[in-house]
Amino acid sequence: MGRIISFSNQKGGVGKTTTCVNMAAYLANAGKKVLLVDLDPQGNATTGLGIFMGTLKKSVYNVVIDEEEVKDNCLPTMLEGLTILPSHIDLAGAEVELVYKKGREKMLRSALEKVRGQYDYIFIDCPPSLGLLTINALTAADGVIIPIQSEFFALEGLSQLMNTIALVRQHLNKSLKVEGVVLTMYDGRSLTSRQIAADIRKYFTKKLYEIVIPRNVRLSEAPSHGKPILLHDPKCMGARAYSALTEEFLKKAEGKGE
16 A cells, blocks of 8 residues: 655745655656655646646646546656656646535545555645645645755744644544655755754654755756756766655655555
8 A cells, every 4th residue: 555645845945846756756766656746736846757737638636626536637757657646727726616625625635545556655745835735635645744944944834834734633634644854955064054954853853854955956957857856967966865865765664664
């Protein structure tokens, strides 16, 4: 049975999509079957895997709003083993449309449960907000990975996210847990970066992954080429970091008997 992991942080620009896409790519490269669900109306995970949203007739919107089957809306990617349920601009209006649906918080979970057994991992890239789409992702997930930027205001709004996770656990998904926290955009030469990293370590203790993701030009330019870093520049510092992070993630997951 595949594990469902949501990548969430309502603060934008923290490397959430970059982390989701690249970990999914390295898992597929390691022989795992992975489904990436792009639940962000901006569609950065979709375009980051070389798919132009403007040409799509089927997407996650059709699954969440029209209650279509996941398998009928997925697309292959350039990596064997990695499939995507793409985003679409229509998803921007989904928050309002969901309000009127019965069981609106569980639409994604119901859809993903039907295909869970076909994948080792299902990754959900959440919007940078705490609306109904993110609630759907958290309700569907077994765990949450929280990417946090190692810069000033990094912990801003984090208590709100943790409160939302607690509420979802209480009312919608009792098994939801924080899978781990990823420190992104780290600059070891910066005193601020080191101080923020120390603060985050105190806050999350054992939940923080040991591997940190550095600031890296090749990482930031890879999405514009429609490729994960594994295919864009596999030898760069950012690629090595995401490869190591994925290994750490797998060791922890397998260590729990998942």
